[in-house]
Amino acid sequence: MNETDKAWLAALIDGEGSIGIGHQVHLVENQKRSTFFPYISISNLNRPILEKAKELFQSGCITEAKGVYTFITKKQQSIYKVLKDIKPYLIIKKDHANLLLEYLEFNMINFGAPQGETHKEYYIKMRKLNLKRGQKLKLPKFYLQKQTRGLWISKEELERLYLQEELSLREIAQKLNVSKVSVWRALKRFNIKTRPKSKDTRSKSTYRAWTKEEDEFLRNNYTKMTDREIAQALNRTISSVFGRRWVLGLRK
Structure with missing residues (x-):
């Protein structure tokens, strides 16, 4: 998207659009559950204008009712990318954009x-x-599910703790009162490169017993992740992960 398109789309959303978070209730196993989702919508009498907006978002659909056309997209990735691009040009909806970007980043981390x-x-x-x-x-x-504690931290703050202060995953987790897995996921989500293994793993001479939380993480992820990825997430050696899998009977 070039700068002209960014400015054009920002002006269209400022004047004719809506930035929001929607709420729906679904039945899941005969229980009502609230679902929240981001959206951006634009209404106009001119369909070609909305066709161009849809092209810039690369997502969404256009509907028509009583001669009024409405474009709406709920795709998180495209909303996040477009809002990042057009935010400098927004005026009326800038606060809405900032809040939705914060919400989307929270969703990414969790x-x-x-x-x-x-x-x-x-x-x-x-x-x-x-x-x-x-x-x-x-x-x-609202029909809310029981929510596990997640990690909410900005990329800049995580980089400061991990790269500048060189805290370990365990130290960051203790500082933020979350699990190491949450910290590791945040590093992956922000594409922050992990430090050399020697700086972030325990001494080989020190034995650390496996916790119930680590065993549960291993059971849930051994088919989805490599032993190396699990080792990084749990701050353990690859051989330790491999050995624990065999103890628990988790064969790939």
């Missing part, structure tokens, strides 16, 4: 985790931003 109170808080903040003058906030009933 990918796969149940949606819970944090998602609800972002949803309410966005609803407040989108209120019209004199309009009162009316919230739906």
Whole structure:
């Protein structure tokens, strides 16, 4: 997307668009569950304008009702990329964009985790931003899942702790009151290169017993990840991971 397209799309969203977080309720195993999702929508009488917007987003669909066309996209990756590109040109919707980018980054770090109170808080903040003058906030009933504690930290802060202060995964986890796995996932999500193994692994002469949390992580991921990746995530040696798999009867 060139600078002209970025400025054009930002102006279109400022004037005719909406940046938000949606909420739906689904039945999962006969239980109601709240689902939150990001979206950007634009309404206009001119379909070609929305066709161009769709082309720039590389996602979404266009619908028509009573002569008014509406473009909407809910694809997180394209929303994140486009908002990053057009944010400098936004005026009216800049606060909305900043909040949605923060929400999307939280989702990236906690990918796969149940949606819970944090998602609800972002949803309410966005609803407040989108209120019209004199309009009162009316919230739906939420059906939240039990949410495991995740890691919320900026890339800059994580780089400072890991690369500049050279804290280990365990030390960062203790500092932030999260698991080492959460720290490792954040490193991967932000594409922060891990340090040489000698700086981040335990001494070979020191034995550290496997915890229930580590065993559970191994059971859940040994078919999805290599022993090397698991070793990095758990701050262990590859041979330790291999040996533990055999003890637990986890064969690839």
